[in-house]
Amino acid sequence: MNNGKNSVSIKVYDKKRNSLVNRQIDELIPELVAAQINIDFQLEAIKCQTIIVRTALIRKARAFGGKGCSKHKEADFCLEGHCGKWISKEELKKKWEKDFDRNWEKLLKAEEETKYLVMTFNNKVIDPRFHSTCGGATDNSENVDDYNTAYLRKVLCNYCIDSPCWKNIKELNTDEIEEKFNVRFKKLSSLNGANIEGMIEEIERDEEGRVKKIKVGDKILKGTDFCECLGLDSTRFGWEPVVLRFETRGKGHGLGLCQYGANSIAEQGGKAQEILKYYYTGIDIKKYEMPDRNRPINNKVIVIDPGHGGEENVGVIGQHKLMEKDISLSIALDLKRELEDLGAKVILTREDDVYIPLSSRARTANKIRPNFFISIHMNSFTNPNISGTEIYHYRGDKEGEVMANFIIKNMEKELRIVNKGVKIADFYLLKTVTTSALHIEVEYLTNPEEERKFLNNDYTKRIARSIANGITEYYKYQI
Ligand SMILES: [Zn+2]
Ligand SMILES: [Zn+2]
Ligand SMILES: [Zn+2]
Known part of the structure; x- marks a missing residue:
């Protein structure tokens, strides 16, 4: 937990000064909130935005494992709009004049009342998307981003119905549309109207091109009456659509929080945290x-699953009579120690040489809902010369894939194993465990040279350390 004593400072890129400056997060928050929401909104809505801004800052900050600003490489966050809209305190003074003190106090109050709070999903800081007005329902992330984000799901929202952006109309000339898309619409000869279904249809013309009868909506009129009514000069006429009217509902991408909706829930007495949820x-x-350099994976929860176990399930047996169940358990125990030293909470699915069915291993994991689940195994093959390491993840488990790559690269570098790659599999545990899960085939126990390495007690420790280094690196670069 946060001890409240330290304020975190981050590196920001300031466009006006064209330089990197250190700013305290707490001090930067009101300026970002001021630029991103209508200051006249309810305090609880302003508090929502404050938590959104703080979540975005922490997510980017390198000290917290973020990637920083993708445009200004040395900065954690930029103040030119790319990382989020921003306005300086000085500019706010000019903008708000006599209202400045009152508004600024409101921003500080929102900061104070939400101190240190950020939004997380599975213990990771979320990408706090927001928009002005959803217009009836927010959207699923895959419709906007092309990938699925578990916490950016569609929710119904009629709360924003009074937003000035609920409905908007924009008219564009067809030649503007032609120009924007670099296309040409079919031009109509001016004395030949095209039928526009349900609006205007030509029924009869004489050989001279004069309209005798015309259908407008569901009425059929004489050409002369039509001209008189509209004040047209002649019954020899044509028509074409030159303006398209677009009607929009809502404003913004529709992901995450709807600001006008949040404000109206706040008006009805809703609290910031309920609104965000x-x-x-x-x-x-x-x-x-606070980030702790010595404990880089503080409070991460990891379940390690040593493969096999007990008399009835020994796994692979090598030429030197080493058994897979024993090696996987000693790697798991060593890995537990390594990870705990780095601050993680570690739970093993078995701590002794006992038989535990896969279903109860899955149950253990699903009850704990760890950050990661890792099964440890040794491989086998008929050809004793084959060696190398493989790591499997379930199809679509993006985090698993990223983590697997960090681990296998570290093993390759530190143990000089043959990297046989990160692969997809639908093993029971990968499929059944609901959090990100990996299955590591550490080495081929059927290869006598590889097996001999395990006769040395230190080797499982070295393996555990290289896996732990991969895990640490993953969390360092997690977004
Ligand atoms: Zn940026
Ligand atoms: Zn809405
Ligand atoms: Zn196995």
């Missing part, structure tokens, strides 16, 4: 923790 599916809101 309504728009971001399944999130938690908690105080962020």
Whole structure:
């Protein structure tokens, strides 16, 4: 938990000064909030935006494992709009004049009352998307981003119905549309109207081109009456559509929080945390923790699953009579120690040489809902010369894939194993465990040279360390 004593500072890129400056997060928050939401909104809505801004800052900050600003490489966050809209305190003074003190106090109050709070999902800081007005329902992330984000799900929202952006109309000339898309619409000869279904249809013309009868809506009129009514000069006429009217509902990409909706829930007495939990599916809101260099994976929860076990399930047996069940258990125990030293909470699915069915291993993991689940195994093949390491993840488990790559690269570098790659599999545990899961085939126990390495007690420790290094690196670069 946050001890409240330290304020975190991050490196920001300031466009006006064209330089990198250190800014305290707490001090930067009100300026970002001021630029991103209508200051006249309810305090609880302003508090929502404050938590959104803080979540975005912590997510980017390198000290918390973020990637920083993708445009200004040395900065954690930029103040030119790319990382989020921003306005300086000085500019706010000019903009708000006599209202400045009152508004600024409101921003500080929102900061104070949400101190250190950020939104997380599975213990990771979320990408806090928001928009002005959803217009009836927010959207699923895959419709906007092309990938599925678990907490950015569609929710119904009629709360924003009074937003000035609920409905908007924009008219564009067809030649503007032609120009924008670099296309040419079919031009109509001016004395030959095209039928526009349900609006205007030509029924009869004489050989001279004069309209005798015309259908307008569901009425059939004489050409002369039509001309008189509209004040047209002649019954020799044509028509073509030159303006298209677009009607839009809502404003913005529609992901995450709908600001006008949030404000109206606040008007009805809703509190900031409830509002955020309504728009971001399944999130938690908690105080962020100060990064600890010595404990880089502080509070991460990892379940390690040593493969096989007991008399009835020994796994592979090598030429020197080493058994897979024993090696996987000693790697798991060593890995537990390594990870605990780095600050993680580690649970093993078995701690002794006992038989445990896969279903109860899965149950253990699903009850704990760890950050990661890792099964440890030794491989086998008929050809004793084959050696190397493989790591499997379930199809679509993006985090698993990224983590597997960090681990296998570290093993390759530190143990000089043959990297046989990160692969997809639908093993029972990968499929059944609901969090990201990996299955590591550490080495081929059928290869006597590889097996001999395990006769040395230190070797499982070295393996455990290289896996732990991969895990640490993953969390360092996690977004
Ligand atoms: Zn940026
Ligand atoms: Zn809405
Ligand atoms: Zn196995």
